[in-house]
Amino acid sequence: MTLEVRGATRDDVPAIRAVGELTWPSTYSFAGPDFVAHGLATWWSDEAVLRSLTTTSTLVAVLDGQVVGVGNIDLHRDPPTIWKLYVVPAAQGTGAGSALLRALVGLADGATVTLEYVDGNDRAAAFYARQGFVEVRREAPQVDGGPATVWMEHSGRED
Numbered sequence: 001m002t003l004e005v006r007g008a009t010r011d012d013v014p015a016i017r018a019v020g021e022l023t024w025p026s027t028y029s030f031a032g033p034d035f036v037a038h039g040l041a042t043w044w045s046d047e048a049v050l051r052s053l054t055t056t057s058t059l060v061a062v063l064d065g066q067v068v069g070v071g072n073i074d075l076h077r078d079p080p081t082i083w084k085l086y087v088v089p090a091a092q093g094t095g096a097g098s099a100l101l102r103a104l105v106g107l108a109d110g111a112t113v114t115l116e117y118v119d120g121n122d123r124a125a126a127f128y129a130r131q132g133f134v135e136v137r138r139e140a141p142q143v144d145g146g147p148a149t150v151w152m153e154h155s156g157r158e159d
Contacts, residue, residue: 001064003096005103008058008070013049015067016060020044023086030120031147043084056083057107061096071100073107079153080108082115101131110156119148128152 008016020040028036042048052058052072061069068091073082082104087097105113115133117124133152141148 001094003094003099004062005059005099006062008053008060010050010053012060012067013046013053016049016058016070017044017046019067019070019086019088022088026089027086027121027123028118031118035143035146052084057104058084059100059103061087061091061100063091063094063096068094069096069100071104073104073113075107077114079112079114082113085115097127098131105154105156108156112153112156114151114153116149116151119150125150 021044024036024040024044028039055076056072056074058070058072060067061071069085069087071082071085073080082101085097085100085104087094087100114136115128117128119138129152131154133154135150136153137151139149139151
């Protein structure tokens with residue numbers, strides 16, 4: 001098994017979209033099919049992925065030659081913010097998510113890093129806590145009846 005984390009390119013757009021299409025339905029099933037459909041259309045279209053390549057530092061995890069994960073961080077925000085971190089279900093537990101997260105935090109060069117996840121995504125909550133992130137606030141749902149947003153931060157220091 002060979003795992004590599006590298007910068008994403010335009011050639012990775014179809015593979016990045018596939019990561020979203022493979023992860024969102026199972027990750028957010030608790031929030032309902034409308035939430036999943038809206039998220040895929042909003043954040044995983046070709047246009048959205050291409051835009052994120054220009055506005056964030058986007059990395060992919062490649063396992064044995066296949067893109068199995070994607071993560072991005074907006075280094076222009078204060079503090080830098082991770083917006084995406086997804087690994088396809090078949091590759092979860094391989095270390096791809098941890099490798100992506102370490103690389104993204106490393107891009108912030110020691111600065112505090114924030115991220116958000118959807119309340120109810122218990123796997124994300126536990127994963128981020130194991131990686132040294134702590135909850136700092138919750139925001140009300142953006143859609144009536146939808147899930148809240150949970151914000152976490154990492155000091156940026158290696159523990």
